[in-house]
Amino acid sequence: MANKSPSKDRRAVINDIRKKQGRAERVRGAAIIGVCVTIAVLMVGAAAWGPITGFIKDSEFDNVALQDIGKSAESAGCQKIIETKADGNQNHIATGTEQTYTTAPPAYGPHWNEANVAPADMSRKFYSADDRPDLEALVHNLEHGYTIVWYDETVSEDELDELRAIGQKFSGTSNFRYKFIAAPWTAADAKETAVAGDKKTEFPSGTHIAMTHWYADPANPTEASTQKGVFQYCEGVxxxxxxxxxxxYPYTDTPEPQAM
Incomplete structure (x- = not known):
């Protein structure tokens, strides 16, 4: 039998090496694709986990009545309701102008008036410090009959979940009885709020939740002399x-109850 030529042997070896390299490249490519897919799945999963857990937390309160969320008024250390003389009805200031309010938090006063800015949209019921509208926008919501529940920076995650769940009880925009917003009260807000002598105002000692409402006589809602700011402070939700x-204090006893 004739011996194989050296050139043919080399070509065979080279072809074999190339085949092995090709298989290795395909395996390596598949591994890289697999890793990329895994990373992508993990990233999508991580992004989705927040909304999923939020949905789970919200659903925990689906069958819980509003009055049963959080603590009882007594256990939450809710104080007596306070009423003070109000001002600022129809007092519209230029959007972007900072207004110094005299109560913490505000229940009335001059405010912005601009479509899609002030008042804030009724569809949102809960805000965090990252996305909350400016005070001057939210005060316009108060003029339109909203109750705003303000929470300070010390509230727990469980209390935030309770406030979100309470907001869900008022979802929608067709029923004006659902004019409700839960919003944060921040250290920056305290700096923007002052009383005579430039003394900064704060929530009463030990309280971390405040409810505010802009009251007006339903029989004569534009009469400024009868308008009041209404406040109630609580230690918890x-x-x-x-x-x-x-x-x-329903939405109907405010300066502009039929405005959204």
Whole structure:
């Protein structure tokens, strides 16, 4: 039998090496694709986990009545309701102008008036410090009959979940009885709020939740002399207190109840 030529042997070896390299490249490419897919899945999963857990937390309160969310008014340390003389009805200031309010938080006063800015949209019921509208926008919501529940920076994650769940009880924009917003009260807000002598105002000692409402006589809502700012402070979240507050001070007894 004739011996194979050296050139043919080399070509065979080279071809074999190339085949092995090709298989290795395909395996390596598949591994890289697999890793990329895994990373992508993990990234999507991580991004989706927040909304999923938020949905799970919200759903925990689906069958819980408003008054049963959080603590009772007594256990939450809710104080007596305070009424003070109000001003600022129809006092519109230029958007972007900072208004110094005299109460913490505000229940009335001069405010911005610009479509899609002030008042804030009724569809949003809960805000964080990252996306909350300016005070001057939210005060316009108060003029339109909203109850705003303000929470300070010390509230726990469980209390935030309770406030979100309470907001869900007022979802929608067709029923004006659902004019409700939960919003943060921040250190920056405190700096923007002052009383005579430039003394900064704060929530009463030990309280971390505040409800505010801009009251007007339903028989004569534009009469400024009868308008009041209404406040109630609590140590913790109380669905019972919020329900009682909004029942006692409905959207109908405000300067502009039919405006959204």
């Amino acid at each position: 109380s669905g019972e207190a919020i329900k009682d507050f909004m029942t006692t």
